[in-house]
Amino acid sequence: MRCSSLPAATPVGRRRAGSRARAPERRSVVSLRFLGTGGARWVVAKQIRASGGFWLHADGTNVHVDPGPGALVRALGHLPPCDPATLDAIVLSHKHLDHSGDVNAMIEAMCQGGWRPRGAICAPFDALDAASEPVVLPYARRFVPREWIVEANGGPFVVGSVDVRASLRLQHPVEVYGLHFRTPAGTVSYLPCTRYFDAIVEDYRAHAPAVLVMNVLRFRDTMDVDHLTYDDARTLVEGIRPEVAIMSHFGTRMLERDPRRLAYELEDATGVKTYAAYDGWTYDVA
Numbered sequence: 001m002r003c004s005s006l007p008a009a010t011p012v013g014r015r016r017a018g019s020r021a022r023a024p025e026r027r028s029v030v031s032l033r034f035l036g037t038g039g040a041r042w043v044v045a046k047q048i049r050a051s052g053g054f055w056l057h058a059d060g061t062n063v064h065v066d067p068g069p070g071a072l073v074r075a076l077g078h079l080p081p082c083d084p085a086t087l088d089a090i091v092l093s094h095k096h097l098d099h100s101g102d103v104n105a106m107i108e109a110m111c112q113g114g115w116r117p118r119g120a121i122c123a124p125f126d127a128l129d130a131a132s133e134p135v136v137l138p139y140a141r142r143f144v145p146r147e148w149i150v151e152a153n154g155g156p157f158v159v160g161s162v163d164v165r166a167s168l169r170l171q172h173p174v175e176v177y178g179l180h181f182r183t184p185a186g187t188v189s190y191l192p193c194t195r196y197f198d199a200i201v202e203d204y205r206a207h208a209p210a211v212l213v214m215n216v217l218r219f220r221d222t223m224d225v226d227h228l229t230y231d232d233a234r235t236l237v238e239g240i241r242p243e244v245a246i247m248s249h250f251g252t253r254m255l256e257r258d259p260r261r262l263a264y265e266l267e268d269a270t271g272v273k274t275y276a277a278y279d280g281w282t283y284d285v286a
Helices: 041-046 071-077 103-110 199-205 230-240 252-256 259-270
Strands: 030-036 051-058 061-065 089-091 120-124 146-150 157-159 162-169 177-183 186-191 211-215 244-248 273-276 282-284
Touching: 030 071, 030 186, 041 252, 051 071, 051 177, 061 162, 071 103, 089 103, 120 157, 162 199, 177 199, 186 199, 199 230, 211 230, 230 244, 230 259, 244 259, 252 259, 259 273
Parallel strands: 061 089, 089 120, 120 146, 186 211, 211 244, 244 273
Antiparallel strands: 030 051, 030 282, 051 061, 157 162, 162 177, 177 186
8 A cells, every 4th residue: 555645744833835834723602691580579688599690702702791799899809800990881681689789889980089080881772761770870880982872673782892782672561682702712692581482482582692691580480471481481492492401580489499490401301401500600611
């Protein structure tokens, strides 16, 4: 058997004449840091779970989503710390207290007391409008040079390496939208508080999320409220088929039933890798 001739080996540390060194491939760094995983009034009031929202880091871009009560303390206490002065945007899905309680404190920290205006605030109209009982105070709003009023299917709004798009309007007592964050490592889709309805599946499936973060507040709904249940989560995962699903924003009944065990059961039922977030957890998207 004859072998084709091979070029002479190049000595270690030397390159062929005219050849170019290949630059190492750059790997995207995208992570989700959960500064709080509690939802509902009782869990938040007692801080059974923290309520700081989550922090998206994508190749140097930092976005804080739904900074509820205690978000600033949780950000600075995270290991490693999430420095608000490095934030590029603060995003609200809606204006309820457990999603927005620390929004003004985070704006001040991002803009260093207003002395160094920076970043963007992204929120529904009723969270900003002076006639709609806004949660973003007018004095803090003036510190932020960029603003995006979130509306149904809006965007993209570009924040550094992240494109942000809004979902259809969800069903909740106030104006609320899901969010799709397109990052260099894939799309992170966030489904906040809402009653389940079939159109959610179509909207989110169209964005083909690498990661789907769902606010699963209730185990089974005996009160007929506008929140997702564990059974709704299964329906959503089966319909959307994300690469990874993460449950968060738990109420008391979900916590009593052990979210980690429920995540294992959901994964077994759907075949989709599923996690139950916990306070201080970091999930590496890439």
